[in-house]
Amino acid sequence: MAPQLKIYVPPHPLIKHWLGVARDKNTPSTLFKTAMVELGRWLTYEAIREWLPTMDVTVETPLALAPATFLNPETKIAIIPILRAGLTLAEGSQTILPLASTYHLGMIRDEKTLNPTCYLNKLPTQFTADTHILILDPMLATGGTIILAMEEIIKRGGNPDLTRIISVVSAPPALQKLSANYPTLNIYSAMIDEQINDNGFIVPGLGDAGDRAFGTE
Secondary structure, three states, X not given: OOOOOEEEOOOOHHHHHHHHHHHOOOOOHHHHHHHHXXXXXXXXXXXXXXXXXXXXXXXXXXXXXXXXXXXXXXXOEEEEEEXXXXXXXXXXXXXXXXXXXXXXXXXXXXXXXXXXXXEXXXXXXXXXXXXXXXEEOOEEOOOHHHHHHHHHHHHOOOOHHHEEEEEEEEOHHHHHHHHHHOOOOEEEEEEEOOEEOOOOOEEOOOOOHHHHHHOOO
């Protein structure tokens, strides 16, 4: 049976709460950014469940020996925020994975053609084959940006089987493109909305996440 892309919408009440805050057009910029940071935190919490290798050891408590499970310290983890708005998710994600390496990808979309271009690429020359990669892209809309990001990552040895994507809101066009090109991916999104408009924005979505987070509307 051919692999199929999996998308999870975690039912965590804090994810629902902060999504509601982010959606509200009356939310001020500072609180919107807080909402995005919190969504990054809780979606990362969900995304790494049963994903990162662990090791079983024995520790000594003040009273006796006890079994313990730790994350394997040799596991290489890469967090890749898509600029600008991905920076807000990264703040939350890094609280969950403080030892992960963070590599930035800056993407900009032509307002007329909706085609993305990469203006900043801080990916390593080569990922090791066992690197666990977490891409932070707040809006999966047309799919152009995330597909370009995946291409850049794979050029450098990134393994789609070990790659997970975090988004705040996703839409069918992006999910269909990812499914066709990278069916082994796992995506964690606070919500899947039904459509995108002629300007490539998700509806109802939450607007331009970068502008709203950094007060540049």
